[in-house]
Amino acid sequence: MIYHRPQSIDEALALKSSLGQRARFIAGGTDLVVGIRKGRTTVDSFVDLSRVPGLAGLTRAGDTLRIGAACTHAQLEREGITALAQACETVGGPQIRNMGTLGGQVGTASPAGDVSVALIALDAVVELASVRGTRSMPLADFFVGPGRTSLEPDEMVLSVTVPTNRKSVFYKIGKRDAVAISVVVAAASVSPSGDVAVGLGCVAPVPFRPRKSEQMLRGHPLTSERIDAAAAMAASEVSPISDHRGGATYRRAMVETLTRRLLRTLADTPYEGLLSVAMSHS
Numbered sequence: 001m002i003y004h005r006p007q008s009i010d011e012a013l014a015l016k017s018s019l020g021q022r023a024r025f026i027a028g029g030t031d032l033v034v035g036i037r038k039g040r041t042t043v044d045s046f047v048d049l050s051r052v053p054g055l056a057g058l059t060r061a062g063d064t065l066r067i068g069a070a071c072t073h074a075q076l077e078r079e080g081i082t083a084l085a086q087a088c089e090t091v092g093g094p095q096i097r098n099m100g101t102l103g104g105q106v107g108t109a110s111p112a113g114d115v116s117v118a119l120i121a122l123d124a125v126v127e128l129a130s131v132r133g134t135r136s137m138p139l140a141d142f143f144v145g146p147g148r149t150s151l152e153p154d155e156m157v158l159s160v161t162v163p164t165n166r167k168s169v170f171y172k173i174g175k176r177d178a179v180a181i182s183v184v185v186a187a188a189s190v191s192p193s194g195d196v197a198v199g200l201g202c203v204a205p206v207p208f209r210p211r212k213s214e215q216m217l218r219g220h221p222l223t224s225e226r227i228d229a230a231a232a233m234a235a236s237e238v239s240p241i242s243d244h245r246g247g248a249t250y251r252r253a254m255v256e257t258l259t260r261r262l263l264r265t266l267a268d269t270p271y272e273g274l275l276s277v278a279m280s281h282s
Ligand SMILES: Cc1cc2nc3c(=O)[nH]c(=O)nc-3n(C[C@H](O)[C@H](O)[C@H](O)COP(=O)(O)OP(=O)(O)OC[C@H]3O[C@@H](n4cnc5c(N)ncnc54)[C@H](O)[C@@H]3O)c2cc1C
Pocket: 024, 025, 026, 027, 028, 029, 030, 031, 032, 033, 034, 049, 069, 070, 090, 091, 092, 093, 096, 099, 100, 101, 102, 103, 104, 105, 106, 107, 108, 112, 113, 114, 115, 155, 156, 157, 158, 179, 180, 181, 182
């Protein structure tokens, strides 16, 4: 295997363009190296993004935060966006959070990606780049299947942009409190104008937004009755499977429970209170 360490974003893109599909970007390596060791992934060459200048920056502009793809989970824990910080706090242990990046998280496209679920619940937009230029799309549309994204073979994730003015909250159910892959994970946010976005993980082939449920909430106050109806609708929209971590019936039931709980939290908690909302993982 050949290892490249580009010194700029342009050099990284040029390398990927010339090396083709078997060249893989590597950032923290916390997913990719595991995949190689398990024989799931074959790589001819690595293009290391972990030290490319300008790729790990955080930029605030108006009511948005632009997060460079090489930002680590540890960095994002400190940025004060509640659901994102809460999601990042639950990723692996401290070592994984210091190595694992946002670009790697969305590049892996796991239906159980905790940070991806928080990001889609924040209505995040992903920016992709190649030697041909850049393009952006809602992050929820970027995921197309388990481990599959809208990335072209020569494209990289450049950044993800999230609003900073939404109330948000995140909740994860795992087998234990730390270093646990989620059994069900959910996040929700509400904009100042009252638009609600919900993200769900481990209950569909991709990190999933229950659009019918969101539609039921659009333009209405978050009353108890409406929250209950939206939570039931969310449970009807998911397509969970049974595996060694949890059964499909349990997962569907937890979608309803977590959606209801998150929406009630959003309805009841003032903006400044959200950072201290307790999380439980069991
Ligand atoms: C012990 C352990 C515990 C974990 N716990 C959790 C957990 O609790 N929750 C959770 O969600 N995840 C967890 N993970 C998974 C992992 O840490 C995250 O998904 C992490 O964000 C991956 O980032 P990375 O930089 O290490 O990615 P890498 O392994 O470097 O890359 C992953 C994939 O993304 C691609 N990629 C990387 N950067 C880019 C880019 N900029 N553009 C395009 N493609 C790119 C790579 O080519 C590769 O396909 C855990 C992993 C381990 C090993």
